[in-house]
Amino acid sequence: MMKKILFPSLLLLSFSFGNSQEPKKQDVNFTKRILENTEIRFLSSYYSQNGENAAVTGGLGTEALTDATGTIIVSIPLTADDVLTINAGVSAYTSASSSNVSPFDGQQEADPFVASTGASSADTWVNMTGTYSHSSKDRNEIVAATVGVSKEYDYTSFSFGGSYRKLFNQKNTELSISATAYLDKWDAIYPIELRPFGIDGIGFFRPTEIRGSSNYKPYFKELENTNRNSYIVGLGFSQILHKQIQGALALDLVQQEGLLSTPFQRVYFADIADTFIENFQLADAIERLPDTRFKVALGGRLHGYLNEVLMVRTYYRFYKDSWGISAHTANVEIPIKITNTITLYPSYRWYKQTAADYFNLFETGLSTDTFYTSDYDLSKYTARQMGFGISYTDILTKTQLWKLGFKSIDLKYYNYSRDTSFSFNIVTAGITFLVQ
Amino acid sequence: MIPRYFILVSFIICLVSSCVIVKGYEKIAISDPDMKLSDTPCDQNVTVAHAYREAASGAGDGKMGGGCGCN
Numbered sequence: 001m002m003k004k005i006l007f008p009s010l011l012l013l014s015f016s017f018g019n020s021q022e023p024k025k026q027d028v029n030f031t032k033r034i035l036e037n038t039e040i041r042f043l044s045s046y047y048s049q050n051g052e053n054a055a056v057t058g059g060l061g062t063e064a065l066t067d068a069t070g071t072i073i074v075s076i077p078l079t080a081d082d083v084l085t086i087n088a089g090v091s092a093y094t095s096a097s098s099s100n101v102s103p104f105d106g107q108q109e110a111d112p113f114v115a116s117t118g119a120s121s122a123d124t125w126v127n128m129t130g131t132y133s134h135s136s137k138d139r140n141e142i143v144a145a146t147v148g149v150s151k152e153y154d155y156t157s158f159s160f161g162g163s164y165r166k167l168f169n170q171k172n173t174e175l176s177i178s179a180t181a182y183l184d185k186w187d188a189i190y191p192i193e194l195r196p197f198g199i200d201g202i203g204f205f206r207p208t209e210i211r212g213s214s215n216y217k218p219y220f221k222e223l224e225n226t227n228r229n230s231y232i233v234g235l236g237f238s239q240i241l242h243k244q245i246q247g248a249l250a251l252d253l254v255q256q257e258g259l260l261s262t263p264f265q266r267v268y269f270a271d272i273a274d275t276f277i278e279n280f281q282l283a284d285a286i287e288r289l290p291d292t293r294f295k296v297a298l299g300g301r302l303h304g305y306l307n308e309v310l311m312v313r314t315y316y317r318f319y320k321d322s323w324g325i326s327a328h329t330a331n332v333e334i335p336i337k338i339t340n341t342i343t344l345y346p347s348y349r350w351y352k353q354t355a356a357d358y359f360n361l362f363e364t365g366l367s368t369d370t371f372y373t374s375d376y377d378l379s380k381y382t383a384r385q386m387g388f389g390i391s392y393t394d395i396l397t398k399t400q401l402w403k404l405g406f407k408s409i410d411l412k413y414y415n416y417s418r419d420t421s422f423s424f425n426i427v428t429a430g431i432t433f434l435v436q
Numbered sequence: 437m438i439p440r441y442f443i444l445v446s447f448i449i450c451l452v453s454s455c456v457i458v459k460g461y462e463k464i465a466i467s468d469p470d471m472k473l474s475d476t477p478c479d480q481n482v483t484v485a486h487a488y489r490e491a492a493s494g495a496g497d498g499k500m501g502g503g504c505g506c507n
Binding site: 041043045047049069171172238240242243244246248297303304305311313317319321323327329335343345351353356378383387389393410411412414424426428429430 | 456457458460462464466468469470471472477479480481482485486488489490
């Protein structure tokens with residue numbers, strides 16, 4: 001009788017012991033690769049903005065701008081633990097306000113609300129960033145290093161940085177720290193009427209064509225330091241709160257030094273008599289801002305499934321800086337999974353900021369002020385953004401294009417408007433392939 | 437003021453309840469790409485637009501590094 005009970009029990013025990021050992025063998029011998037295949041993502045967008053408060057023309061003038069951007073992002077698995085990601089983009093834009101750095105093109109009467117045809121009416125921005133990341137064997141630690149460069153006609157930027165992420169608590173908790181430095185340089189371009197008053201300038205500008213005050217003597221001195229350095233430290237904490245909910249907190253600290261104003265943005269003072277050529281008021285000065293700025297931002301995200309179809313992605317961020325600006329950003333997106341492959345993305349975003357201490361409306365600042373700007377991006381305003389997107393995902397990459405397996409396609413549209421005159425529309429599209 | 441406290445308290449309650457560890461095999465929903473705690477990749481250029489036009493941008497998003505964003 002004893003044998004009858006003991007034998008099946010031992011057999012069962014040996015099976016269960018054997019089974020319990022099996023996963024451990026797998027854990028030791030098999031480590032899932034961070035990225036199985038090379039992934040290629042193409043992104044493109046078309047952006048169009050309008051407004052009547054261009055900073056180039058002292059807070060009064062057209063802000064019409066269009067921009068077309070193409071980006072390619074390639075993620076390459078170098079080993080089971082290492083991934084290299086290259087992000088390269090080209091952006092071509094036309095800007096009515098930039099064109100009015102030099103509004104006297106001889107084609108039409110110069111006017112802050114009319115774009116000129118000068119060289120500054122269009123430019124191209126190119127950018128390339130490389131990120132190398134390494135994950136530990138247990139996938140609880142990730143180290144990454146990033147270098148980047150971007151260039152447009154009058155601005156060059158070089159960046160480098162690193163990050164470290166540590167997962168705890170059976171990968172339910174994550175802490176991260178990151179640091180990045182941007183070393184930028186302006187090739188300063190000034191409003192055309194100010195150039196004769198710079199170094200080696202002739203000291204006057206088209207005196208026979210001037211209307212209004214005939215004694216045109218702007219407050220202008222060429223900038224000595226055209227470098228702009230930015231140093232960023234980020235701290236992050238994320239936590240899985242439930243099988244269907246997770247959240248994150250992030251703190252960003254930013255210190256900036258150098259030329260933080262824009263050399264071709266005009267300012268008009270209340271205590272200086274106006275001078276015109278054609279319909280264009282000549283600048284009293286270029287904007288002048290402090291050469292340091294400290295920013296702090298604290299943000300949080302909460303993402304979760306409401307049911308099998310509806311998700312909610314929420315985001316909130318509080319911001320404050322040493323120029324007197326504080327801001328709140330709130331965003332909610334509700335992905336709707338209408339099938340296993342198709343998701344809709346309605347979204348709403350709200351943003352509010354206070355004005356910088358140095359902001360003045362058109363012709364309200366004084367020439368005796370130490371710092372001044374009429375850039376409405378530094379003014380007090382509230383903005384609202386409505387968005388809608390659609391995504392199709394083929395997890396099994398059944399559709400093949402040469403050696404590329406189609407993975408997903410996304411299309412999104414956003415409409416953004418401030419309670420001032422400014423608004424923009426943007427359409428973005430992304431398509432992702434896996435190299436088979 | 438009440439909504440702020442409500443959000444804060446809700447968040448703390450959720451945080452405390454996280455003492456229950458979600459196992460790897462229970463993370464099907466968490467692994468959904470839409471659950472990722474960042475902007476979706478398709479929104480990269482929208483984020484740049486915000487960085488250009490809003491004062492509350494970080495460096496590197498365009499306006500204050502990586503491009504002047506001054507148009």
